[in-house]
Amino acid sequence: MSDLPVRDEYGFYEIRLESIGGLGANLAGKILAEAGILNLGFNGSSFSSYGSEKRGSPVKAFIRFCDSDCEVRINSPVTEPHLIAVFQENLKQILPVLMGMNDKTRVVVNTARTAPAARDFLEMPGGTLYCVDALKISREEKVKLNTTILGAVCRASGFLAKEALEQAISDTLGKKYAWLVPANLKAFNRGFEEVEILEVPDDGKYPFQPFRESPPRWGYGNAPIGGTITEIASTLRNDLSASREGLLPFFIRDNCTDCTLCESTCPDYCYVWREVEKDGRKTMVNTGINYQYCKGCLRCVDICPSQAIEARNESEVDTKKLSRVSIW
Ligand code: SF4
Ligand code: SF4
Structure with missing residues (x-):
């Protein structure tokens, strides 16, 4: 059995997936959790948070792993992740996708940029960056890009065994879409291999941002009557x-x-x-x-x-x- 490389004060290794509807982050979170819990013997949980359930709107998925004798009694969003995966780099322009990270956090991003350029685009303050052109790979393999990103996440985690994730992908897709398994496994392996890794210096170029909730501007107490756009x-x-x-x-x-x-x-x-x-x-x-x-x-x-x-x-x-x- 693998060992967790690092834990927070409650004993958890925490992952946050930042994505938009339609890219398969919810399923990727489930596959990650199944690989860790069913195939590697950890305890853990996985859930997603999304708004209007439509393509293109922001989605977050949260995965926690802990030792098998640790009980999972936390169901809140992951605020200080050990690993972040950004499925769509432009999300950074509307959301603080790296908030809560620290100088040990590993960040996977789907990008065609070089790693130094991606660091600047994301305004990443420190940690380790794993760049993968998941869109290109997934187009070439004719699959959704979530399995490619899972390959890069597997590499960045350093403890999730490739075989465990391959098994989880095969089990999940094999139930309904068995013909898609070989192409997805190929994309997963390319995502694992074709990452560019950058140790980001903590040079003060960009500040670390603590996690903060961003409540909606309008709610039941202050929205204009009838939802009028003013x-x-x-x-x-x-x-x-x-x-x-x-x-x-x-x-x-x-x-x-x-x-x-x-x-x-x-x-x-x-x-x-x-x-x-x-x-x-x-x-x-x-x-x-x-x-x-x-x-x-x-x-x-x-x-x-x-x-x-x-x-x-x-x-x-x-x-x-x-x-x-x-x-x-
Ligand atoms: S030819 Fe194509 S691009 Fe040009 S106006 Fe018609 S639909 Fe649009
Ligand atoms: S221009 Fe963009 S939004 Fe409009 S139909 Fe084409 S792809 Fe869709």
């Missing part, structure tokens, strides 16, 4: 980048016939049109996508009849190209 043009300030699962539409102007199908399909009015003179009369032309409002649903890719939009990894797309400034 802030004028608040949707203009929306930034949906943290809702994306990693793929974005890429617009190819040369193929576009300005048929407007993407415009009527996009739920967030991301396409930017401009009036031009053509053959002596005014007409509207599609100038591209404003990525600030794009949540990566890829409906426009499916609807376009002219191959003028294709799905690409977010890291391959210049999301600043059409900013809101260009509209107004």
